[in-house]
Amino acid sequence: MAQPEIRFEDGAAYEAGMGRWSLLAGNVFLDWLAPPTGLRWIDVGCGSGAFTELLAERFAPSEMHGVDSSGAQLAFARQRPTARGATFREGDAMALPFADDRFDAAVMALVIFFVPDPDKGVAEMVRVVTPGGLVAAYAWDIAGGGFPFEPIRDEVRAMGFQPPAPPSAPVSRMDALRDAWQRAGLEAIETREITVQRTYSGFDEFWTKSTATGGSRAMISVLPPDVLEQVKQRVQAKLPVDAQGRITTSARANAVKGRVPER
Numbered sequence: 001m002a003q004p005e006i007r008f009e010d011g012a013a014y015e016a017g018m019g020r021w022s023l024l025a026g027n028v029f030l031d032w033l034a035p036p037t038g039l040r041w042i043d044v045g046c047g048s049g050a051f052t053e054l055l056a057e058r059f060a061p062s063e064m065h066g067v068d069s070s071g072a073q074l075a076f077a078r079q080r081p082t083a084r085g086a087t088f089r090e091g092d093a094m095a096l097p098f099a100d101d102r103f104d105a106a107v108m109a110l111v112i113f114f115v116p117d118p119d120k121g122v123a124e125m126v127r128v129v130t131p132g133g134l135v136a137a138y139a140w141d142i143a144g145g146g147f148p149f150e151p152i153r154d155e156v157r158a159m160g161f162q163p164p165a166p167p168s169a170p171v172s173r174m175d176a177l178r179d180a181w182q183r184a185g186l187e188a189i190e191t192r193e194i195t196v197q198r199t200y201s202g203f204d205e206f207w208t209k210s211t212a213t214g215g216s217r218a219m220i221s222v223l224p225p226d227v228l229e230q231v232k233q234r235v236q237a238k239l240p241v242d243a244q245g246r247i248t249t250s251a252r253a254n255a256v257k258g259r260v261p262e263r
Contacts, residue, residue, distance in 0.1 A: 014048045014073065017212035021148045022050040022110060024196035025253045029109070029138045030058055032192055033257060038062045039104040039134075044093050044125060045069075045111030049077025049086070055107075057082050065098070067091040094120040101130040108137035110253070112177075113166040122184040131262045135186055138194060138255035139172040146172075146252030148198070149210045155234040156219060159227050163219050177256040186258030194253040202245045203236050 037060045043052045046066030056064055064086035068074050074088045091097045093108070093115045106125035108115075115121040125135045140147045142165060147153065153163040170176055174191055181189045200206040211220050220228055239247050 014213045015050065015076070017209050017216065018110075018148070019048060019050045020198060021196070021251060023054055024198060025138060025194050025251070026051045026054045026109060028194045028196065029136075029253075029255055030055065032194075032255060033134070033136055035059055035105060035134065040102070041065070042067065042096070042098065042103045042106045042125075042128060043086075044096065044106060044108045044121065045114065046077060046088065046109075047073045047111070049073075049080045049083045049088065051107070051109035052077060052086050052088075053080045053083040056086060063087075063103075065089070065103075067093070067096060069093075094124060096124045096128050098128045100127055102128045103133065104130060105134040105136070107135075108139075110139060112137050112139050112180075113142060113168045113172050116167050118168050118171045118180055119183060122180050126184050126186065126260055129260050131260050133260050134257060135181070135184070135260060136255070136257035137177065138253045139177065141174075141193075141252045141254050142166065142169045142172045143176075144173065144252070146254075148249065148251035149216045150251075151235050151239060151249060152210060152216060152231065153219070155231045155238075156223070158234065159223075159231055161219075161223065161227070172254060174254040174256075177254055181256050181258045184258075185261060187261050189256065189258040191254065191256045194255055195250060196253075197248055197250045199246050199248045203239065203241075203247060206239065206247050206249070207232060207235070 039061055040063040041061045043066045046052045046068045052066045066086055066088040071090055077088050106129045112118050129135055156163050178191050
């Protein structure tokens with residue numbers, strides 16, 4: 001079976017499925033970065049604007065720009081109350097539509113594994129950030145099984161089907177992220193692991209939100225109905241349930257940060 005294409009064309013669906021996970025990991029990531037307020041930021045691959053809004057709420061940027069390839073995601077991002085001071089525009093992570101040294105900080109939140117050539121994406125962040133500025137990213141550890149919806153992907157594999165993966169999934173490994181930052185010539189490079197948990201009211205909420213968008217949506221859309229039903233039953237049987245019927249699952253991301261060298 002051909003691999004289905006992973007697309008993000010529904011901001012509301014993305015928000016339901018991944019938005020909460022993004023905020024959970026994003027808060028830990030920003031605690032680790034601990035940037036000063038008032039910086040000029042670019043959020044590369046901003047998607048629905050979940051991380052952009054979080055950054056705006058916590059660190060009051062003097063400028064906030066979001067770039068993404070999906071017009072539908074950007075339309076959703078523009079409606080976020082706290083992010084309305086941000087400027088969102090369509091663009092390519094490997095050819096950012098900004099001049100050199102334009103920003104104090106650049107970030108990729110859960111997106112570097114979707115960039116066809118991650119090195120070009122990192123090089124572009126370095127180019128648009130002023131010397132001494134911050135370049136950072138965090139990514140679900142897809143290569144290591146840290147994706148939030150891994151319980152579903154595991155059972156799809158068990159049924160003999162291969163779940164779709166982002167084009168640059170290997171870069172999600174911690175050592176691959178560090179290597180990418182080193183190749184870009186960044187200094188003071190640091191990495192850390194981020195582990196977060198999310199609780200759902202029950203299996204129905206878990207399944208609905210976990211298959212709402214992106215790779216999960218693409219994955220289940222091509223499964224034969226009988227296989228899909230078996231996958232659903234297998235996932236439900238394996239997930240832990242507390243006394244109130246709630247389900248708590250975890251996810252793991254890898255993060256990296258570095259500084260643009262002084263020239």
